[in-house]
Amino acid sequence: MWRSSAVVLALAAVVPLGAQSPASGVGRPATPEDIRGLGLAIAPDGGGLPEGSGTVAAGREVFATHCSRCHGPKAEGDVGPALVGGQGTLATAKPFKTVGSFWPYATTLWDYINRAMPFDRPGLLEPSEVYAAAAFILNLNRIIDEAAVMDANSLPKVKMPNRDGFIADPRPDVGHGAGGPN
């Protein structure tokens, strides 16, 4: 089977001994400006979250302006998915997966709103508007209270109801060792 290490060795072979690392010197050093042009990548520990903050009340306004036309006025779902409800349904015949019932990290909510929403204008919202929208959705799901303020410090500390609901991939779990019809 093909392995890239052979190719790396082949490349190294054409570089004179004592040549500077990196191997080929291809490309140029990435500048802070290069990196700013990319999407903000947010770690589950909050790494990468920008300054700014948002309240539930402010989020109610952001949601009404930018989100409710697809997700419904109460985030119950329309063209876009429901963002609320479903807690306690994951082990039933009809699981209802929402931010409140399924998402393990509040940072993912901030990250996804920031990079992908509103659907037709991704990147439109300012960081504080994203914090506010996240606060509103978390409050709708009764995960934070009405007075909570979301920012780079508080958001990663939000304990999502399904934080411990994910397990490693155990496959192959089916399909091995079968001789006849499985």
Next chain:
Amino acid sequence: MKPSISTSRRNILRMSAAAMGGTLLARQEALALEIPGTLGTPLGPYGDRSPFEKAVRWRRESKTPETGSSFTPLQDSVGTITPSSLHYERHHAGIPAIDPARHRLVIHGMVHRPLSLSMADIRRLPSVTRTLVLECGGNSAAEWAATTAPDVQRSFGLASCSEWTGVPLSMLLAEAGVQPGASWVIAEGADACRMERSIPLAKALDDAFLAYGQNGEALRPAQGYPLRLRLPGWEGNANVKWLHSLKLTDQPYMARDETSKYSDLMPDGKARIFTYRMEAKSVITFPSGGQTLPGAGVYELTGLAWSGLGRIERVEITADGGKTWTDATLQEPRLPIAFTRFRLPWRFDGREAVIASRATDDTGYVQPSREALIAVRGTNSVYHFNGMKFWRVRPDGTVTNVEV
């Protein structure tokens, strides 16, 4: 006087063209008579298929057509390569129009030398070419609940096979110098939603590559032009299109598309996460749902098998609903993680037959039945369905979906 042969040919042409209103279609159909002496169309700079060929991707009607899936018409495919124009698509925020002269890939985070690479930089490096299947993690998702999709396109068509060309990711990571402690790569696309996935560094250093070529030409825009992450054997979504950022980190970032989506919910309410691998799978494409056999007789039964784990070693066929199995012939060469075409002459005797295929790969993995999958994973998993697919051939030759 007897008309000359050429005159009568021209009359046939003229008459048939006139009958169809002299349209382009009429002329093309007239040419299809292959009458010598009739000039065809001039040479062209970029080819089109014959206007008689009608196979197209299928997609659901949507109020937001920039997000969704389109399915490869596997029932119309021959051989093992999917034409780029029929490769399945899955987009989340439309297909961006990217000028390759302005596109850059930035490698940053836990590296010694953060790098910005142009497409010209990337194309200078030693390249590799591999024929590989690409399958959406959600292919056959509807099969979990009930086998209701009427044909192979809608039930199995989020899988396609292409020849891909690009640069090993390990080479670029060596250029940037991965810092000790880095264990994940966060890959981000330049589409409107900046789709991102977390990739284990081990996979990035193993066989991952950055593809700029597909089937002998540049990637199609719908497949990530000008640059796409290719992770052999792993679900399509992780093969990030329009790649513009690789960030080395010490943890996965728990992106929406690896937590809320592309995780597999089990009956106990727990969800499996980072389920990248696509296991062995096969399906009969002829005869398959929606097709009709014109009568009793011998037919070539055929289909496709593949595995994200390796090479297909064996495909067995049943025509009695799974009671007895016969080995199909496998088209060589059998490439790892690629479509393998299988074939078996089969006599349809005019009595009902329930047919299916079962693939085995070179790790010893045997494609399970739908029932075996459901017994372990329930019916709410959504992703990674690779169960056997049964079709019912009725006495009148029509072929339908069947649940067994």
